Amino acid sequence: MRRPNRKPGEPDVNFKERMAALRNLPAFFRLVWQTSPWLTAVNALLRILQSAMPLAMLYTGKLILDEVVRMTQIKGEQSFLHLWEFVALEFGLVIATSALSRVITLIDGLLGEQVANHTSVRIMQHAAMLDLDQFEDSAFYDKLERARQQTQGRTVLLSQVLSQVQDLITMAFLAAGLLAFSPWLILLLVVSVVPAFFSETYFNDKFYALAWGQTSDRRELDYIRYLGASDETVKEVKIFNLSDYLIGRFKRLSDKFYHDKKQFSVRYHSWAVFFAIVGGAGYYTAYVFIILDTVRGNLSIGDLAFLGGSFRQLRSLLEGVLIRFTSVTQGAIYLRDLFEFFEIQPRIIQPQQARPFPDPIREGFVFENVGFKYLNSERWANRHLNFTLHAGEKLALVGENGAGKTTLVKLLARLYDPVEGRILLDGHDLREYDLVQLRKQVGVIFQDFLRYQMTVSQNIAVGNIGELENEEMITTAARKSMADELAQRLPGKYEQMLGRRFHQGVDLSGGEWQKIALARAYMKDAQLLILDEPTSALDARAEYEVFLRFADLTKGKSAVLISHRFSTVRMADRILVLESGELKEIGSHDELLARGGRYAELFHLQAQGYR
Ligand SMILES: Nc1ncnc2c1ncn2[C@@H]1O[C@H](COP(=O)(O)OP(=O)(O)OP(=O)(O)O)[C@@H](O)[C@H]1O
Numbered sequence: 320m321r322r323p324n325r326k327p328g329e330p331d332v333n334f335k336e337r338m339a340a341l342r343n344l345p346a347f348f349r350l351v352w353q354t355s356p357w358l359t360a361v362n363a364l365l366r367i368l369q370s371a372m373p374l375a376m377l378y379t380g381k382l383i384l385d386e387v388v389r390m391t392q393i394k395g396e397q398s399f400l401h402l403w404e405f406v407a408l409e410f411g412l413v414i415a416t417s418a419l420s421r422v423i424t425l426i427d428g429l430l431g432e433q434v435a436n437h438t439s440v441r442i443m444q445h446a447a448m449l450d451l452d453q454f455e456d457s458a459f460y461d462k463l464e465r466a467r468q469q470t471q472g473r474t475v476l477l478s479q480v481l482s483q484v485q486d487l488i489t490m491a492f493l494a495a496g497l498l499a500f501s502p503w504l505i506l507l508l509v510v511s512v513v514p515a516f517f518s519e520t521y522f523n524d525k526f527y528a529l530a531w532g533q534t535s536d537r538r539e540l541d542y543i544r545y546l547g548a549s550d551e552t553v554k555e556v557k558i559f560n561l562s563d564y565l566i567g568r569f570k571r572l573s574d575k576f577y578h579d580k581k582q583f584s585v586r587y588h589s590w591a592v593f594f595a596i597v598g599g600a601g602y603y604t605a606y607v608f609i610i611l612d613t614v615r616g617n618l619s620i621g622d623l624a625f626l627g628g629s630f631r632q633l634r635s636l637l638e639g640v641l642i643r644f645t646s647v648t649q650g651a652i653y654l655r656d657l658f659e660f661f662e663i664q665p666r667i668i669q670p671q672q673a674r675p676f677p678d679p680i681r682e683g684f685v686f687e688n689v690g691f692k693y694l695n696s697e698r699w700a701n702r703h704l705n706f707t708l709h710a711g712e713k714l715a716l717v718g719e720n721g722a723g724k725t726t727l728v729k730l731l732a733r734l735y736d737p738v739e740g741r742i743l744l745d746g747h748d749l750r751e752y753d754l755v756q757l758r759k760q761v762g763v764i765f766q767d768f769l770r771y772q773m774t775v776s777q778n779i780a781v782g783n784i785g786e787l788e789n790e791e792m793i794t795t796a797a798r799k800s801m802a803d804e805l806a807q808r809l810p811g812k813y814e815q816m817l818g819r820r821f822h823q824g825v826d827l828s829g830g831e832w833q834k835i836a837l838a839r840a841y842m843k844d845a846q847l848l849i850l851d852e853p854t855s856a857l858d859a860r861a862e863y864e865v866f867l868r869f870a871d872l873t874k875g876k877s878a879v880l881i882s883h884r885f886s887t888v889r890m891a892d893r894i895l896v897l898e899s900g901e902l903k904e905i906g907s908h909d910e911l912l913a914r915g916g917r918y919a920e921l922f923h924l925q926a927q928g929y930r
Contacts, residue, residue: 336652337520337645337648337649337651337652338648340648340651340652340654341648341651342651343651343655343658344480344651346654346658347473347476347477347480347651347654350434350437350438351430351434354430354433354434354437355430355433358429358430358433359430361426362423362426362481363481365419365422365423365426366423366481366482366484366485367485367488368419369416369419369423369485370485370486370488370489370492371488371489371492372412372415372416372419372489373489373492373493373632374489374492374493374496374629375412376409376412376413376416377496377624377625377628377632378496378625379405379408379409379412380409380624380625380628381619381622381624381625382405382621383402383405383406383621384620384621384624385619385620385621385622386401386402386405387402388619388620388621390402427478427481431473431477431478432474434473434474434477435473435474438473438657439467441661442466442467442657445661445663446463448665449663449665450666450667450735451729451734451735452693452694452735455693455694455695456694459663462659462660463660465653465656465657466656466657473650473653473654473657475650476647476650476651476653479643479647479650480647480650482643483640483644483647486636486639486640486643487640489632489636490633490636490637493632493633493636494633496625496626496629497626497630497633500622504605504630507601507604507605508601508602508605508630508633508634508637509637510601511597511598511600511601511602511634512634512637512638512641513641514594514597515591515594515595515597515598515638515641515642516638516641516642516644516645518590518591518594519641519642520644520645522583522586522587522590523646523649525583526583526587527649527652529583533576533579536575536576537576539572540569540572540576543565543569543572544569546561546565547562547565547569550819550820598634598638601634602630602631602634605630606627609623609626609627609630610623666736667733667735667736667754668754669753669754670750670751670752670753670754673751673752673753673754674747674751674752674753675756676752676756676757676759676760677744677745678760678846679710679846679875680710680744680745680846680847680877681710682707682709682710682745682746683708683709683710683712683744683745683877684707684708684742684743684744684749684877685706685707685708685742685743686704686705686706686707686708686740686742687740687741687742687743688703688704688705688739688740689704689730689737689739689740689741689742690702690703690704690737690738690739690740691726691730691735691737691738691739692738693726699900700723700900701723701730701737701900701901702901703901703902704727704901704902705902706895706902706905708731708877708879709877710877711875711876711877712877712878712892712893713870713873713877713878713879713880713890713891713892713893714877714878714879714880714891714892714893715879715880715882715888715890715893715894715895716728716880716881716894717881717882717883717885717888717894717895717896717897717918717921718896718897718903722897722898722899722900723897723899723900723901724851724881724897725765725766725851726900727897728763728851728879728881730742731761731849731879732757732761732763732849733749733750733754733757733761736750759843759845760845760846760847761845761846761847761849762782762840762843762847762848762849763848763849763850763851764836764839764840764849764851764853766851766852766853768832768836768839770817770818770832771817771818772816772818772821772824773816773817774813774814774815774816774817775797775802775806775809775811775813775814775815775817776790776793776813776814778817778835778839779793779797779802779835779838779839779842780842781839781842782796782838782839782841782842783839783842783843786842790813792842793842794806795841796838796839796842797813797835797838799837799841799868799872800834800837800838800840800841800865800868801834801837801861801864801865802831802834802835802838805827805831805834805835809825828856829856830856830857830858830861832856833853833854833855833856833857834857834861837850837853840853841872845876846876846877847876847877847878847879848873848877848878848879849878849881850869850878850879850880850881851881852881852882852883853865853880853882854866854884854887855882855883855884862884862886862887863886866887866890884925885921885922885925885926888908889908892907893905893906893907894906894907894908894911894918896916896917896918898917903916903917904916904917904918
């Protein structure tokens with residue numbers, strides 16, 4: 320479960336907001352047009368054609384009826400030519416209508432799919448640009464989630480808006496016919512349908528509020544569902560016998576949803592039935608008037624059929640349009656989340672006149688009174704940091720859990736910018752350097768590195784994805800990190816699928832995964848390599864070898880190592896001890912031991928454990 324959501328019942332959308340949300344539609348249609356101009360244009364054209372069909376058919380029906388009546392009134396030999404022409408015309412129109420509606424559905428589906436894919440790609444592109452700390456902000460995260468989840472809704476919205484326009488045109492055609500006969504019939508129509516519209520809007524708002532109120536509970540439900548049945552959780556669920564507890568929690572929540580939904584739906588549908596009766600009464604009042612006028616001889620039988628048909632269709636179209644209006648505005652409100660998400664801009668961006676990243680680094684990184692605190696946190700995760708990471712130096716960071724080691728390396732890799740002070744690289748602020756080059760020249764393997772459910776070679780290549788096809792580079796990197804031996808043992812070698820999610824995937828042990836992750840570090844020729852607890856799961860021999868190799872393989876390069884094992888730490892040139900985010904001491908292993916400070920204390924503590 321991710322973030323707390325808004326309070327139940329919030330936000331209650333009113334009519335004004337609904338109308339305001341419609342302003343997102345032009346931007347939406349620009350997006351649709353960009354996705355496929357060709358399909359959009361054809362779709363629009365066919366829909367205009369389709370919208371004239373109902374009137375054409377009703378009118379042909381009238382012609383047929385009038386012709387039949389005329390023929391029954393005349394005695395003697397008669398020509399059927401006209402009648403068959405009309406029938407053929409109506410037959411043609413029927414066929415054209417169903418063909419058109421098929422083609423329109425087809426294009427809607429294709430276009431919807433393309434729009435969904437195009438939007439997903441844009442969301443991914445935009446998310447990739449954004450800063451790490453933006454992902455840690457709950458309001459941002461909610462927005463991203465909603466922008467992402469509504470992909471399917473947008474496909475529906477597309478055809479809804481198009482159908483809405485099409486129906487409005489059809490109505491204009493039909494209304495023109497009715498208007499010529501009797502304008503007040505139109506008035507009657509509006510009066511009989513409008514209450515249903517207000518009822519629909521009212522219940523839609525209520526439903527939106529209900530859905531909003533349930534968002535965080537729904538997430539909890541999804542989370543419990545995931546806990547209850549997934550490859551990653553099954554082990555603990557079995558060992559701790561959690562399934563009954565989880566099922567109980569799931570049932571309690573889902574029962575509550577069911578209860579809320581039932582209450583809502585019963586009220587909603589009861590009112591819908593009532594308003595359908597009102598609408599029906601309106602229609603029959605009008606129909607009676609038309610019948611009476613026909614009996615009086617003012618209208619032909621054909622007119623009766625035409626007007627009755629027009630009125631009936633107009634009523635159901637109007638009802639449909641009004642009801643659809645609420646769901647269109649609903650969709651437009653969700654669009655607002657999407658466009659607001661696109662408007663979020665990253666702060667860590669490529670500088671206007673970027674300085675090329677030095678190659679080689681001459682002086683190194685200088686921390687000048689660097690301080691950093693996380694968003695929504697009052698505590699400084701790092702503060703008053705003053706030290707130099709010299710070019711070519713191997714620096715180890717030690718400190719207790721939460722001391723700020725990972726935060727420090729995130730600052731070094733410019734995943735965050737300092738809140739206080741600055742970091743200089745060869746005399747210039749890190750913020751002035753080309754960001755793309757910086758990402759290439761600073762390699763980081765985090766303690767919570769990703770275990771991609773992909774092949775061994777893809778898992779290594781993510782360290783430098785441009786070299787995905789470079790087998791030699793991948794195997795060399797694997798040899799350096801000792802992942803090669805592991806790959807050779809697997810049935811599929813480098814093409815072996817890892818993880819259990821996909822066909823014939825195999826899972827690895829924690830240490831084996833670390834070897835794979837370490838290989839990523841060797842995939843690029845970075846000048847600064849940061850390893851955040853890279854060997855915590857390796858056995859003693861593997862760890863020893865990794866570090867012997869590491870020193871050798873990173874000769875002339877700078878490196879930062881985070882580790883809780885002092886056997887690893889002591890191999891570094893210097894060691895920086897952090898305490899509550901601040902620098903406690905810095906020096907070589909021997910210097911720090913001689914000083915008898917915190918490092919010496921921690922070192923002896925760990926050494927004691929081995930005696
Ligand atoms: N994304 C975050 N948002 C808010 N606070 C955070 C975040 N990440 C870390 N912190 C806090 O910042 C402080 C420093 O965390 P950091 O991860 O740098 O510690 P660390 O020394 O690497 O710890 P460990 O040895 O457990 O890995 C901690 O108090 C932690 O709770």
